[in-house]
Amino acid sequence: MIRKLYRLWPNPKILLRMGGLHTVMAILQGLLLGLLVPILRALLQAEPDFVAATPWLVIGAVGLLVYWILSVISTPVGFTASIELAAQLRRHLMNHVTTLPLGWFTTNRKARLARAVTADAGNIAHLAVVIGAPSITASLVPLTIVVVTFVVDWRIALLFLAIVPIAWLTLRRAGRIASIAEIELEEAATEIAGRSIELGQAQPVLRAAGQGSTGSIRMRTALDEHRETYRRGLRRSMVPDLTYTAVVMGGFIAILILCVQLLLSGSLTVAETVALLVLAVRFLEPLGTLIELIGALRAMENAVARVQSILKTSALPSISKPVRQLKEASIEFRDVTFSYGDTTALSNVSFQCRPGSTTALVGPSGSGKTTVTRLIARFFDTDKGSIQVGGVDVRHLDHTILLNDIAIVFQEVYLFDATIEENLRLACPEATKEELEKAARSARLDKVIARLPDGWNTRVGEAGAQLSGGERQRVSIARAFLKKARIVLIDEAASALDPENERAIAEAIGNLAKDRNRTVIVIAHRPSTLSTADQVIALDAGRVFETGTPSELRQAGGIFARLYDQYSRARSWHISTKA
Ligand SMILES: Nc1ncnc2c1ncn2[C@@H]1O[C@H](COP(=O)(O)OP(=O)(O)OP(=O)(O)O)[C@@H](O)[C@H]1O
Numbered sequence: 001m002i003r004k005l006y007r008l009w010p011n012p013k014i015l016l017r018m019g020g021l022h023t024v025m026a027i028l029q030g031l032l033l034g035l036l037v038p039i040l041r042a043l044l045q046a047e048p049d050f051v052a053a054t055p056w057l058v059i060g061a062v063g064l065l066v067y068w069i070l071s072v073i074s075t076p077v078g079f080t081a082s083i084e085l086a087a088q089l090r091r092h093l094m095n096h097v098t099t100l101p102l103g104w105f106t107t108n109r110k111a112r113l114a115r116a117v118t119a120d121a122g123n124i125a126h127l128a129v130v131i132g133a134p135s136i137t138a139s140l141v142p143l144t145i146v147v148v149t150f151v152v153d154w155r156i157a158l159l160f161l162a163i164v165p166i167a168w169l170t171l172r173r174a175g176r177i178a179s180i181a182e183i184e185l186e187e188a189a190t191e192i193a194g195r196s197i198e199l200g201q202a203q204p205v206l207r208a209a210g211q212g213s214t215g216s217i218r219m220r221t222a223l224d225e226h227r228e229t230y231r232r233g234l235r236r237s238m239v240p241d242l243t244y245t246a247v248v249m250g251g252f253i254a255i256l257i258l259c260v261q262l263l264l265s266g267s268l269t270v271a272e273t274v275a276l277l278v279l280a281v282r283f284l285e286p287l288g289t290l291i292e293l294i295g296a297l298r299a300m301e302n303a304v305a306r307v308q309s310i311l312k313t314s315a316l317p318s319i320s321k322p323v324r325q326l327k328e329a330s331i332e333f334r335d336v337t338f339s340y341g342d343t344t345a346l347s348n349v350s351f352q353c354r355p356g357s358t359t360a361l362v363g364p365s366g367s368g369k370t371t372v373t374r375l376i377a378r379f380f381d382t383d384k385g386s387i388q389v390g391g392v393d394v395r396h397l398d399h400t401i402l403l404n405d406i407a408i409v410f411q412e413v414y415l416f417d418a419t420i421e422e423n424l425r426l427a428c429p430e431a432t433k434e435e436l437e438k439a440a441r442s443a444r445l446d447k448v449i450a451r452l453p454d455g456w457n458t459r460v461g462e463a464g465a466q467l468s469g470g471e472r473q474r475v476s477i478a479r480a481f482l483k484k485a486r487i488v489l490i491d492e493a494a495s496a497l498d499p500e501n502e503r504a505i506a507e508a509i510g511n512l513a514k515d516r517n518r519t520v521i522v523i524a525h526r527p528s529t530l531s532t533a534d535q536v537i538a539l540d541a542g543r544v545f546e547t548g549t550p551s552e553l554r555q556a557g558g559i560f561a562r563l564y565d566q567y568s569r570a571r572s573w574h575i576s577t578k579a
Helices: 002-008 013-034 036-043 050-097 107-130 132-152 154-201 203-208 217-264 270-311 369-376 399-404 420-425 433-442 446-451 469-483 499-514 527-532 550-556 559-578
Strands: 331-340 343-353 358-362 384-389 406-409 487-491 519-523 535-540 543-548
Touching: 013 036, 013 050, 013 132, 013 270, 036 050, 036 132, 036 270, 050 107, 050 270, 107 132, 107 154, 107 270, 132 154, 132 270, 154 203, 154 217, 154 270, 217 270, 331 369, 343 369, 343 384, 343 535, 343 543, 358 369, 358 527, 358 559, 369 384, 369 487, 369 519, 399 406, 406 469, 420 433, 420 469, 433 446, 433 469, 433 499, 469 499, 487 499, 499 519, 499 527, 527 550, 527 559, 535 550, 535 559, 543 550, 543 559, 550 559
Parallel strands: 358 519, 358 535, 406 487, 487 519
Antiparallel strands: 331 343, 331 384, 535 543
16 A cells, blocks of 8 residues: 555655654654553552662653654644645646547546546545554554563463454455445445536536426436445445454453453562553554544545556557657548447548648548547547558657647637637737737637627636637637648538628638648538538548549539538528528
C-alpha cells in the first residue's frame, strides 16, 4: 500500500516526511510506556525507592517533552501535506488526462474522471494523512510494547504475540468485506454521477415529455441502488467487525488470567503485574482501533486503484522522433478499417484528397462519416491500414503539430461562458483586433457581432446558449480562419437552419474552400455544399460506395444521387413552408 501511494505522487517527499515523523512518535510512545516497569518496580514497594526511580522519571520526562514537540510539529505538517498531496494528485491526473485520445472521453469515463479528481484525489490525500498516522501508531506501538514486555516476562510477551495472528486473520476478513462494500458503493456513486450529467443534459427532453420535476427513471433507480448498496454493505460487515472486537476482548481476558496466575505463583511482583496490565491495555487499544481504520484503509486502496487505472491509460502511442512539420495538406486513407469495440465503423476505406480541394462526405446515418473525420484528427488510431496527412502517417506526426493545422467544426458547437472575443481567441490567443475582425467577416460572423448588445464583449452564456446553433457554427468557422488551419473538417448541421444562417454558413464554407492551401472535408447535408465540392465520397455501412465529382455521381444514380434528391426536396419543402 505504501509503495502504491509512493508511486502515485510525483513528489512523495511530503509523504515520507510525515511517515517518518509518525514512525518515530509511535516507537517513542511504546518505549515511554515501557518505562512504567522500572518506575513502578522502584515505587510500588513497602519502602518506595525514589533514588532508583529518578533516572527513569527524568528519561520519561525528556521523552514526553520530545513526544509533545513532535506532536506539535506533526499537526501542521499533516494539514499542509493533506492539501498539497490532493493538489499534486489532481495536477498529475489532469496533466495525464490531456494526453489521452479524445475517444476515451465517454459519458461514463467523464463521470469516473470527475469522481477521481474530486472525491478520490481528496480522499486519498486526506486518508493518507488522517488514516496513515493512526495506522502507523496502531501497528508500531503494539510491536514496541511486545519487545519491551519480553524484557519483563517472556510468557506474557508470547501471549501478546499469539493474539496478533488471530486478530490479523479476522481483521483481514473484515477488510476484504469492507473493500467489496466500498467498491460496490463507489460504482453506485459513479452511476449517480453519470446519471446526474445525463439528467442535466436531458432536461429539455424531459420537460418536453412532462417529466421535468420528477426526473428520469434512470436517476431514481441509481439513487435507490446506492441506498440499497449502502445497507447491504453495513449488514455484511457486522459479523466480521463483531468477531474482531471479540478476539481483542478475549485477548485481554487471557492476559489478565495469565498475569494473575503469575502473580499468585510469585513469578511477578505487584508492580510488574500492574505495569504489564497497563501495557496490555495500550497493546490492545491500537489493535481495537484497527477495525475502524481498516474500512478507511481499504477505501483508500480502492481509490488509489481507481486513480491508477486512469493514470495507466496510455496516451496515443508516439514514436521517438515524430515528424514536426506538415509540408502540405493532402489527406489519404489507405485501406483503413476501424471498430468501436465490436461495432465496425469503417472497412477497407481508401480515398485521397488533394491539398486545397474540398471533399464532401455523404452517406446514410451510421455509414461512418464522422468516424472518418475523427480518425484524421487522430481521436483514435486505425485497427488496420493507415492515414497519411501531408504524405506522413498520422502516427508518425507530432500530435500537437497535426492538431495545430486542423480545425474541426462540429454540428453542435460548444462555446465557453465568456465573451465572443475570448471564444474566438481560443484559436489564436495572440491575434490582433484586425485579424479577429477579418476572421469574423470571412465566417459571416460580423453581422451577428454587430447585433449583440456589447459587440465583441458580449458574453455568450453557458455553452454559448445566447447564440443560435447556426451562429455558434459561424463562431467555430471563424476560429478555423483565425487559426489559419490548413485542414478543416466540418460536420454541417443536418437540421434545417433559418435562411440567414443557412446562407451565411454556405458562404463561410465557400470562403474556407477558396484558399488553395486549405483542404476541406465536409460532412454535407445541403445541395449547395454538395454541388460545389471538388469530389464526393459516398459511404455506406462503413465502405466507400462511390467517389467522383458531384455531376458524375448525380448521373451515376447511386447513393449520392438519391441523397442529393432527398436533400433538395427537403430544402424546397422547408423553403415553401417558410414562405
Ligand atoms: N463512440 C462510439 N462508440 C461505439 N460505436 C460508435 C461510436 N461512434 C459511432 N459508433 C458507431 O459507428 C458507426 C459509424 O458511426 P458514425 O458516427 O461515424 O456514422 P455517421 O455516418 O457519421 O452517422 P450520422 O450521420 O448519424 O452522424 C455507427 O454504427 C455508430 O453506431
